[in-house]
Each structure stands twice: as structure tokens, then as C-alpha cells.
Amino acid sequence: MTEARVRVGGEVVGEIDAGLCVLVGVTHDDEPAAAAKLAAKVANLRVFDDESGAMNLSLLDTHGAALVVSQFTLYGDTARGRRPSWIAAARPEQAEPLIEAFGRELAALGVPVATGRFRTDMQVALVNDGPVTVMLEV
Numbered sequence: 001m002t003e004a005r006v007r008v009g010g011e012v013v014g015e016i017d018a019g020l021c022v023l024v025g026v027t028h029d030d031e032p033a034a035a036a037k038l039a040a041k042v043a044n045l046r047v048f049d050d051e052s053g054a055m056n057l058s059l060l061d062t063h064g065a066a067l068v069v070s071q072f073t074l075y076g077d078t079a080r081g082r083r084p085s086w087i088a089a090a091r092p093e094q095a096e097p098l099i100e101a102f103g104r105e106l107a108a109l110g111v112p113v114a115t116g117r118f119r120t121d122m123q124v125a126l127v128n129d130g131p132v133t134v135m136l137e138v
Helices: 032-044 092-108
Strands: 003-008 011-016 019-024 055-057 065-070 113-115 122-127
Touching: 003 065, 011 065, 011 113, 019 032, 019 122, 032 092, 065 092, 065 122, 092 113
Parallel strands: 019 065, 065 113
Antiparallel strands: 003 011, 003 122
């Protein structure tokens, strides 16, 4: 991704240049250890091209940043009917501290981190290079 930003009410609250836009969903059985494990995986995931065009470089290798955005809708269940069920998504009281912990862990690994704003209507814009999109679970 070459750039990404989050706006809330017309104000830019988080913005990065090259790096990853990380949409984070939390479910009921997620715990703090998962935040640290996911941060290590994201920081070291080899999804950026090296000089030969092969995906061999990580955020840490490229000195890229991460835009971390909470996204409860990742746990939307569309198996029945035409309206998603959000029952698998953790309540905000559980999700917010875990998403904050994920951002702190990522920053502690040396990745510059920008964030969205929890419990707000966010407009997320990104230029997805490639495009490359990967779903991670720990």
C-alpha cells in the first residue's frame, strides 16, 4: 500500500505513506496475548517486493508504517439471510483495549503506527499497491 488515511467528521485522524492498512477485528475469545502475536506477524510478514520483484520484505525491512483501524464488521456472518449478524464480533469494551494493545505492540517492534478512532464513523482511504490483501488470524 502506498498511502492510507482515516477521516472522522472531515478531520484526518490517522495517515501513513508506504506500509500496511491493518483492519483489525476482535472476537469473543481473543485475549491480550493474541495482540502481541498478531503484531509480530504483521511486522514481519513478507509482502513487499525486493529488488527482484519477489515478496521477500517486511514492514520492518522497508521501514513502512501501519495504519491500524478497528473493523468489527470483519466478523459479520452472512451464512443466513441478507443481513449480516454481528454476534461473533466482540463488544466494544473488550475490543478497544485489544486493538490499542495491538498498536502498542506493533510500535514497540519499531513500526510507526497511526490509528483510526474507535467507536466513530470513519472514512478509510487507501491506495492498495498490487493490489495485495491478506487475512491473518492467530
